Each structure stands twice: as structure tokens, then as C-alpha cells.
Amino acid sequence: MNNKNIFRRIISTRGMGQVITVSFGLVVLIIAFGFMNPTFLSGKNIGNLLRQIAPILLIGIGQSYLLITGNIDLSIGSVVGMSCMISATLMTKGVNPWVAVAVTFCCCLVVGVVNGTLVAGCGLPPFIATLGTMTIARGIAQIVNNNYNTDSIGLGAEGFRNFFYYGKVIGLYNTIIIAVLFWLVFNFVLNRTRFGRHVYAVGSNIDASRLSGVNITKTITMAYMVSSICSCTVGLVICATSGMGTMDAGNMYEMYGVAASVIGGISPLGGQGILLGTVIGASIWGTLQNGLQFAGAPVAIRNILIGIIVVVSVLVDIMVRKGKFASRKKRSIK
Amino acid sequence: MEMEHIDKSFPGVKALDDVSFRLRAGEVMALLGENGAGKSTLMKILSGVYPKDSGTIRIFEKDVQDINPKKAQELGVAIIHQELNLCGHLTVAENIFLGHETMKNGLLSDKEMRLEAKKVLDELNMDISPDAVVGDLAVSKQQMIEIAKALSINAKILIMDEPTSALTSKEIEDLFLIIRKLTSQGMGIVYISHRLEELQHIVDRITIMRDGKYITSMDFKDTSLQEIITNMVGREIKEKFPRVSCAKGKKILEVKHLNAGNMVKDISLELYEGEIVGIAGLMGAGRTETTRAIFGVDPKESGEIILDGETIHINNPMDAIRAGIVLAPEDRKKDGLCTKLSIRENVGLPNLDFLSNRFGIIKRKKEEKITMQAVDNLKIKVSSIENNADSLSGGNMQKVVVGKWLARKSRVVIFDEPTRGIDVGAKVEIYHLMNDLKKQGIGVMFVSSEMPEVIGISDRVIVMCDGRITGVFSTEEVSQDLILECATKFESKLDGTMELQEHVRKSVQTGGKHE
Numbered sequence: 001m002n003n004k005n006i007f008r009r010i011i012s013t014r015g016m017g018q019v020i021t022v023s024f025g026l027v028v029l030i031i032a033f034g035f036m037n038p039t040f041l042s043g044k045n046i047g048n049l050l051r052q053i054a055p056i057l058l059i060g061i062g063q064s065y066l067l068i069t070g071n072i073d074l075s076i077g078s079v080v081g082m083s084c085m086i087s088a089t090l091m092t093k094g095v096n097p098w099v100a101v102a103v104t105f106c107c108c109l110v111v112g113v114v115n116g117t118l119v120a121g122c123g124l125p126p127f128i129a130t131l132g133t134m135t136i137a138r139g140i141a142q143i144v145n146n147n148y149n150t151d152s153i154g155l156g157a158e159g160f161r162n163f164f165y166y167g168k169v170i171g172l173y174n175t176i177i178i179a180v181l182f183w184l185v186f187n188f189v190l191n192r193t194r195f196g197r198h199v200y201a202v203g204s205n206i207d208a209s210r211l212s213g214v215n216i217t218k219t220i221t222m223a224y225m226v227s228s229i230c231s232c233t234v235g236l237v238i239c240a241t242s243g244m245g246t247m248d249a250g251n252m253y254e255m256y257g258v259a260a261s262v263i264g265g266i267s268p269l270g271g272q273g274i275l276l277g278t279v280i281g282a283s284i285w286g287t288l289q290n291g292l293q294f295a296g297a298p299v300a301i302r303n304i305l306i307g308i309i310v311v312v313s314v315l316v317d318i319m320v321r322k323g324k325f326a327s328r329k330k331r332s333i334k
Numbered sequence: 335m336e337m338e339h340i341d342k343s344f345p346g347v348k349a350l351d352d353v354s355f356r357l358r359a360g361e362v363m364a365l366l367g368e369n370g371a372g373k374s375t376l377m378k379i380l381s382g383v384y385p386k387d388s389g390t391i392r393i394f395e396k397d398v399q400d401i402n403p404k405k406a407q408e409l410g411v412a413i414i415h416q417e418l419n420l421c422g423h424l425t426v427a428e429n430i431f432l433g434h435e436t437m438k439n440g441l442l443s444d445k446e447m448r449l450e451a452k453k454v455l456d457e458l459n460m461d462i463s464p465d466a467v468v469g470d471l472a473v474s475k476q477q478m479i480e481i482a483k484a485l486s487i488n489a490k491i492l493i494m495d496e497p498t499s500a501l502t503s504k505e506i507e508d509l510f511l512i513i514r515k516l517t518s519q520g521m522g523i524v525y526i527s528h529r530l531e532e533l534q535h536i537v538d539r540i541t542i543m544r545d546g547k548y549i550t551s552m553d554f555k556d557t558s559l560q561e562i563i564t565n566m567v568g569r570e571i572k573e574k575f576p577r578v579s580c581a582k583g584k585k586i587l588e589v590k591h592l593n594a595g596n597m598v599k600d601i602s603l604e605l606y607e608g609e610i611v612g613i614a615g616l617m618g619a620g621r622t623e624t625t626r627a628i629f630g631v632d633p634k635e636s637g638e639i640i641l642d643g644e645t646i647h648i649n650n651p652m653d654a655i656r657a658g659i660v661l662a663p664e665d666r667k668k669d670g671l672c673t674k675l676s677i678r679e680n681v682g683l684p685n686l687d688f689l690s691n692r693f694g695i696i697k698r699k700k701e702e703k704i705t706m707q708a709v710d711n712l713k714i715k716v717s718s719i720e721n722n723a724d725s726l727s728g729g730n731m732q733k734v735v736v737g738k739w740l741a742r743k744s745r746v747v748i749f750d751e752p753t754r755g756i757d758v759g760a761k762v763e764i765y766h767l768m769n770d771l772k773k774q775g776i777g778v779m780f781v782s783s784e785m786p787e788v789i790g791i792s793d794r795v796i797v798m799c800d801g802r803i804t805g806v807f808s809t810e811e812v813s814q815d816l817i818l819e820c821a822t823k824f825e826s827k828l829d830g831t832m833e834l835q836e837h838v839r840k841s842v843q844t845g846g847k848h849e
Contacts, residue, residue, distance in 0.1 A: 014423075014425075014467070191442075192441045192442050193440070193441060193442060194435050194437065194442060196442075197428065197432070197435060197442060200421070200423065200424060200428075201421045201424060201428075201432050203423075204421035204422055204423040204424055205419065205420065205421040205422060207419055208419035208420050208421055208429075208432070209421065209432065209433070210403065211381075211383065211403055211413070211415065211419050212403070212407075212419075212432040212433035212434075212483075213402075213403045213404035213407050213433035213434065214432065214433050215404075271421065271422070271423035271424075272423050
């Protein structure tokens with residue numbers, strides 16, 4: 001009886017309906033790919049798959065926060081690049097890896113604060129403000145090592161590389177563990193703290209929130225900071241993976257974040273969606289990449305298919321909403 | 335609470351000029367004035383939305399500086415704005431506690447907030463679940479949630495800006511009951527409304543403002559409606575409902591057996607040259623839906639529309655406009671105007687077909703000319719036709735909406751609630767405008783929830799209920815009682831089967847929902 005109640009409560013959680021629908025899609029994908037090539041379901045590939053999903057999930061968490069507030073962060077990919085280059089450059093110069101990590105986090109947070117200030121403080125449209133910081137952050141990524149990718153970050157950074165990529169805890173790669181921890185923390189923040197509630201409120205009706213005494217500037221700035229923390233982490237993961245800094249690391253990642261969020265049912269118009277959806281969205285994205293590779297589809301076909309899936313999933317969302325709106329109208333008329 | 339010598343300027347306008355205002359505990363003070371008189375601005379200063387330029391504010395005999403919305407909440411000032419301010423995606427409880435969430439160990443305490451919300455809602459006798467999503471509720475319920483929100487911050491001063499404009503009479507009565515209950519607990523209420531006839535039920539004192547200045551304050555019982563109006567307008571309005579008589583010409587429009595959705599059932603009506611037809615009814619009676627169906631916004635299931643003796647097919651608004659049937663919608667800002675475009679661009683928008691040459695290039699001169707014509711003919715008060723449409727007051731916006739249609743030779747003009755939310759003076763101008771149209775031989779049809787207006791201005795009154803026409807009266811025979819009787823004629827005369835009774839009961843209950 002009690003179990004049933006919990007189950008019902010989970011089902012009736014706001015935004016859960018869509019997540020369940022998308023989850024079915026994910027299951028279908030996995031089964032289909034498994035049929036096409038049984039090695040897809042091998043333990044080794046699942047491990048790899050999860051490790052591929054992890055960065056997209058991290059990016060998606062940050063972008064989801066912003067989409068829920070009704071904003072967007074285009075600077076994510078560049079911050080990933082910046083984080084990768086700053087940390088790698090510092091390490092090649094012999095800085096202790098953990099100090100390098102701390103410095104990198106600080107630099108990336110600055111981008112988040114700037115984004116938030118421009119958007120919420122100065123009233124710039126988020127698209128334009130973060131387009132600017134996107135270009136600037138990429139420029140910084142290029143300038144830190146004089147327009148070259150860095151050399152290998154060296155043996156002194158083994159601990160760093162293991163921590164972010166190669167190490168394993170309870171049989172799972174660290175990257176996965178990090179992504180899951182991030183998700184747990186930020187999901188908790190979004191659902192159980194005042195800041196999280198304000199994120200939803202601002203996205204739902206910014207005027208009402210302001211009049212209710214919500215600090216809009218603070219809320220939006222903090223959301224941008226969440227996003228830059230996530231991007232920074234992904235940059236560090238990439239650095240740890242390849243053992244060097246690459247200037248164009250994270251290119252287009254902001255769009256992967258948007259894709260993961262909207263596939264998972266987070267409305268790009270704000271106020272709606274849950275972070276569980278982002279997990280499913282990121283998983284679908286990663287599964288498609290990995291699965292299509294296994295199925296032997298060339299990169300071009302992969303891109304086309306993935307593009308179609310993004311558009312269709314948002315289209316379905318719009319149609320569902322229209323349907324919902326119509327039925328609401330009908331109800332009130334009866 | 336006291337506000338003294340408040341000044342406030344916006345770029346180019348002095349919005350408030352040395353205004354003073356006093357509110358005692360336990361009283362209902364009506365703040366009256368025409369649109370643009372500065373009532374809302376004054377209240378927004380009190381609630382911390384705008385900063386003041388000079389003057390002092392004292393709340394419970396304490397000077398208060400630098401109010402912001404959060405501080406105002408802490409001081410016990412709550413405001414219910416004219417436009418509802420709720421987050422549609424969040425639940426009732428979440429909305430009620432937005433900005434002052436209950437916390438436990440630094441975390442949200444949903445359980446407590448839900449219980450507390452339930453308590454407040456019970457106090458208001460509102461049967462709403464705290465877990466309901468606000469966007470799914472009817473407008474009247476949302477209004478109640480705003481009140482609940484005010485109560486949850488233990489407000490001592492409650493400001494209500496046009497709280498009844500979206501409510502039905504039954505709901506207004508409920509609201510008044512709540513207001514009385516609140517004042518008996520010592521709460522001071524500022525009540526802003528254009529519906530003067532409501533005041534007698536609740537108001538203790540009134541303050542009148544005009545053009546940003548304080549005019550007078552008095553006890554309600556010592557004054558008369560006429561005196562209030564005179565003070566508000568600064569001139570005496572002799573006839574509230576000017577009427578011109580005009581020979582009834584030939585039939586312009588005939589609608590036969592129109593069906594569209596649940597709300598338009600077998601509507602047949604006629605419209606003649608030189609007459610104004612008023613459509614009365616309660617909210618949710620299907621009046622708006624009928625106008626939308628005629629105009630081609632919503633799809634029709636069956637029925638015939640005959641214009642000047644010819645059957646025409648209207649599948650979308652474009653067809654209607656081409657044929658000469660135009661609609662001035664209920665929500666001017668949302669459906670009537672592109673508020674971010676200039677007045678010229680707004681007037682030009684539906685007329686671009688004859689304003690542009692065959693390459694689609696717009697003839698600017700011609701566009702300016704028709705806009706100037708509209709401004710002159712309708713006496714729209716503008717400093718420049720290049721100003722944004724949202725810089726206008728409600729009444730002038732309405733005129734721009736009409737102006738854009740009159741630039742093309744329209745045959746039938748349909749107004750949906752043309753005077754909602756605009757002040758007494760501007761209302762009379764809208765009536766004059768309708769009369770002018772009537773004199774030009776244009777058929778005028780208008781939907782209105784204000785019965786005196788329907789009776790005062792139309793030559794024929796059609797009453798709707800539940801998507802059907804339940805009565806048609808000429809001016810001579812119509813009365814408020816008659817309209818009300820027909821407006822509540824739900825489908826109860828049919829067979830008394832259980833199913834039907836159930837349906838009737840439901841429609842009575844939900845009859846007040848937003849159209």
C-alpha cells in the first residue's frame with residue numbers, strides 16, 4: 001500500500017509524464033541497437049557508453065538550469081575549451097594539478113558571473129550576451145598558450161587524470177561517478193532549496209517573481225554560475241582524457257546541452273521540466289552516437305538522424321502542449 | 335499608513351504631483367480616478383515596485399525609506415495587481431509562498447507550506463487544492479490565490495487594483511464577503527476600481543485623483559455617485575450613455591444557425607444598417623466565441639453568414655477582413671495591437687494590401703496619411719504617430735484598434751468588451767465612436783458584461799447563455815432584470831433526466847469561468 005503511494009507520487013510529479021515517454025524511447029533505442037549488434041550490450045561497451053554520456057549530462061545540467069529560468073547559455077562550449085586549456089597550460093608549466101584545478105574553476109566562474117550580470121543586471125538578451133562571452137572565452141582558450149595546443153601534461157598529473165577519467169570506483173569510471181554526483185547535488189538544489197524554487201518561478205513568470213520579492217538578478221546569475229561550474233568540470237575531464245589541452249575542446253557543446261535538455265522535456269521557454277529528463281535526454285544523445293557508430297553508420301548519417309530526433313522531440317512537446325491547452329480551454333467552457 | 339507629498343516623474347511625464355494619501359486600519363478606502371490619473375503608480379510606490387522621487391511614507395507611524403517589493407512584504411504591504419501575477423507552471427502552494435518560502439534547516443519545507451496554504455485557503459472558503467497547478471485554474475480562482483498570497487505574509491495593508499474585472503457577480507459577492515471579514519480583523523484595504531456601482535457595497539472612504547494630483551478625500555456616505563464622477567473627470571458628464579437615433583436601413587449581416595465548438599450553438603442573428611446590437615450574458619456564455627467564429631478565428635461546424643445579401647465563406651480572419659467584417663478583440667494588448675510597433679505600423683498592418691505596390695514595398699506616405707486620418711477622425715490623443723502603441727492609455731489603444739479597421743471600408747465592426755478597464759471619460763468617447771459608425775451606416779455589434787452599457791447604447795440586445803441565444807429585445811422593452819433572467823436560462827427546461835440535471839448543475843458551477 002505504502003509502496004503504491006510512493007509510486008503514485010512519483011508518477012504525479014510535475015513533468016514526469018514526459019520523462020516517462022522519453023524513457024520508453026531510450027529503451028526502444030537500446031533494444032534496437034542491441035539487435036543490430038550484440039556487442040553494443042557488452043559490459044565493456046556499456047561502460048564506454050556511460051562514460052560518453054557523462055560529459056553530455058554535465059553540460060545538460062547547466063543548460064537545463066538556464067532553460068528553466070527562460071534563458072540560454074551559449075558560452076558553455078567555449079568555457080569547456082577554456083577550462084581545458086587553462087588547466088593544461090598550468091600543469092605543463094609545473095603547477096600542482098589540484099592548484100590548477102582550483103584556478104580553472106575560479107576563471108570559469110568569472111564567465112558565469114559575467115553572463116549573469118549582463119543578462120540579469122544589464123538586461124541584455126541572453127542569446128546576445130552569451131554569444132559575446134562565447135567568443136571571448138574561446139579567445140581566452142586560444143591565448144593562454146599562445147595559440148597552440150599544449151604539450152602533454154606530464155607524469156606529475158597522473159593523479160589528476162585518474163581522478164577525472166581513468167580511475168574507477170565500485171567498478172564505474174570516475175567520470176560517471178562525477179556526473180552522477182553533480183546530478184544528485186544539483187537536482188537536490190533545484191527541488192529542495194529556495195534558489196531552486198526561484199529558478200522555476202523566474203522562468204515561469206518573471207514579473208510575478210519580482211513582485212513577490214524574488215531577487216531576479218541573483219537567481220539568474222547563480223544559474224549561470226551552475227552552468228559554468230558544469231562546463232568547467234567537463235573541460236577538466238577532456239584535459240584528463242587526452243592528457244593535453246586542446247583549444248577547440250568543447251566546440252558546440254552548448255548545443256548538446258540544449259538537445260539533452262529539450263529531448264528530456266525541459267521547455268526552452270522556461271518554467272517547465274525536471275532534471276531527471278536531462279539524464280534521459282543525455283542518455284538518448286549518447287546512445288545514438290555510440291549505437292549508430294556500432295551499427296556502422298557514417299558520421300554524416302549520424303548527424304542527420306540526431307538532428308531529426310531533436311526537432312521531432314520538441315515538435316512532439318509543442319503538439320502535446322497545444323493539445324493540453326485545447327483541452328484546458330474545453331474544460332473551462334463546459 | 336500615510337503617504338505625504340509624493341512626487342514621481344517618468345521620462346517626459348510627471349506621474350504624481352504632491353500626492354498625499356492616508357489609510358486607517360480596518361477601513362476600505364477606494365482610490366478613484368480616470369486611467370492615467372496615477373492611482374496605480376501611487377500604489378506601486380507604496381508596494382516598492384517603483385522608487386519615489388520625493389515625499390515621505392509612514393507605515394504604522396514609522397518613516398520608511400527605500401521600499402522594495404521584499405521590504406514592503408516585510409512591512410505587511412501586499413498588492414494584488416491588475417494583471418494577475420502568478421507563475422502558471424507552479425502549484426498553488428508554491429505560488430502563495432513565492433519569495434517567502436518556509437525553510438527548515440536551509441531547505442524548502444514543502445509539507446509545512448502545503449498545510450499553511452490549505453489553512454489560508456480554508457479561511458477564504460476556497461475549495462482549491464494547494465497542489466493544483468495554477469495555470470490550470472480559472473481566472474477567478476487565480477484571483478483568490480493572489481489574496482491568499484497576501485494573507486500568507488500577514489499583510490496589514492492590502493491593495494487591490496481592479497480585482498473584480500475578471501470575476502462574475504457571484505464571485506464578486508464572495509470577494510466582498512472576504513473583504514469585510516479582513517477589515518473586521520483590522521486590515522486596511524485600498525480598493526481601486528472603475529466600477530463605481532460596486533463601491534456602495536464595501537467602501538468606507540474614497541480618495542480621488544486626477545492627472546497625477548490629489549483632488550479630495552471624503553466619507554463615502556457623504557457623497558453621491560454624480561459628485562464622484564464630477565471630481566474624477568473634472569467636468570460634468572451629462573449623459574453617461576449618449577444615444578443617437580438613426581433610421582434603420584437595410585439588412586447588412588445575417589448569421590444563420592452557426593455552430594462552432596461547445597460554446598456556439600445554433601446562433602442566428604441579424605444586423606441592420608444604422609443600428610448597434612449589444613450582446614449580453616454572463617462570462618462563459620459563449621459571446622466571445624461567437625464573435626470569433628464569425629470573424630473566422632475559430633473553425634465553424636455549420637451555419638451560414640450572409641453579408642449584403644450574399645452568402646460568404648469565412649474560413650480565417652483574412653476572409654472576414656476582405657469581406658468587410660472586422661473584430662476589435664477583448665484583450666487589446668494581447669490580441670488587438672502589436673504593442674512594440676508604432677501607431678502608424680499598427681494602423682498600417684491590416685491594410686498593407688492596398689498600402690504596398692505590387693513588389694510589396696510599402697508606400698510610407700500613404701500609410702502616414704491613413705494613420706493621420708484615423709487619429710483625426712477618432713480624436714486619438716498622441717504626441718506622434720511614431721510612438722509605440724503601448725505608450726497609449728487603454729481608451730486610446732481601443733481607438734487605434736478601431737482606427738486600423740476603419741481605414742478600409744468595413745461593413746460590420748464587432749467589438750468585444752470595448753470598454754473593459756477604461757475610465758468613465760474614455761468610455762463615453764468609445765460610445766460616441768460607435769454612434770459615429772452607426773451614423774455612417776456601418777453595422778456595429780458589441781459584447782459587453784456591463785448591463786447598463788448594453789442597455790444604454792444598443793438599439794437591440796441579444797442575450798446569450800450557455801452558447802445559445804436566450805433572448806432578443808429592443809431598447810424599449812429591455813431591462814436589467816430581463817437580461818439577467820435570460821442570461822441564466824441554462825438548459826433546464828428540457829427533460830428532467832438525471833444526466834441533464836447533472837449537466838446543468840455543472841454548467842451553473844462553471845458558468846463563471848473565463849471565456
